[in-house]
Amino acid sequence: MKPLAEITAEYLRDSGQFSLIAPMLIGKLGPKFLNPGPKSSLILTSGRVAERPVKGYTMGAHRAAGLYGMTRALALDLAPIRVNIVSPGATETEMWGDEAQRAARREMMKKLLLLGKAGTPEEVGEAYIYLMKDSNATGTVVHSDGGSLIQ
Template sequence: MPSISGQTLLVIGGTSGIGFGVAKLALSEGMRVAIASSNPERVAKAVERLKESSPDGTTMVHGYTVDLSQPDMESRLQKLLIDVTATYGGDDSPELLDHLVFTAGGPIEHRPTSDIDLEFIHKCGQVRFAAPLLIGKLASQFFKPHWKSSITFTSGKVAEKPLPLYTVFAAYAAGLSGATRNLALDLKPIRVNQVNPGAVITELWGKGAEDRIEAAARKALLGKLGTPEETAEAYIYLMRDTTATGVFINNSGGELLL
């Protein structure tokens, strides 16, 4: 499979969990990695951790702050992409990106359908749904127009398997799947794909979650939950496989079978 060494990758949501796992694995593949998230302190700490994990990390990883929860999200995304491409190529001749991985989203708030209102609907979709669409809008300006280039979004099993209290998130998850396929058509030759993880052990479980994680593992088909390192492999594969576009990887540990 083609090498991705030397290619540039931006991970939005790259300071923790799956996004951090993708950034770390990409560095080990010889990629140049930029990570972005909303908290500048977490970005700085994540960059230091990534540098420590890679002998060449001092020159191959950069961090940026972007808050996608604000009404001017599109201009914030555009500024991020301008800054990242300028870092690698300079202000006068920015170097276009090879890949982008989007894992941003934050904690999910469960709410009965009877308690849903318009504000909640908008809030749930701001980052998880609207941001990927706007990334698609901006892609032609900031990505190399080649089939080696790719964008990979992140959804979850709720796109295919309903769960109690997840009605709004299920709607956005299904919508993102449709958007991924359509963007693969609209943005060609840039490839657009999606990873749908199952339960993964990340910081989103919160402190003191050991008992809940163990209980979830006992119910899982394989008797275990996924790790960010395992899940990250799916994103690396989609960057490597230059025939993959409009593709979904469901690395959910068999959760869809239960």
């Protein structure tokens, strides 16, 4: 992500691949590979910044919030195939760096997060499983964020 002052039209065009183009193509092509009906679903991934932006992260907030709207629009267009979105908060993965970096970030999260810890991939994965199983959920967002939206 670049700070707002450094964003150019070219950057916007080039960085839209994952936040706009890929989900749109999944919406276009996905139904060809799914059984029609509410047992089938597409699940996109966003993030906490869609609803609780962070200073200096305008592009991230834009992308995440845009996916919320796209999810609801795709749910309308693709019904009865369901389309939902998972919005994870801080999740401890290898992306946090080596073990020393992860330990430092773990300590920081203890102080910052309502539950005193970041989520695990297994915990966040439960949100995806829920959306796969609940054939009555469409056009919605499921949060796995440890309460970060209310803190």
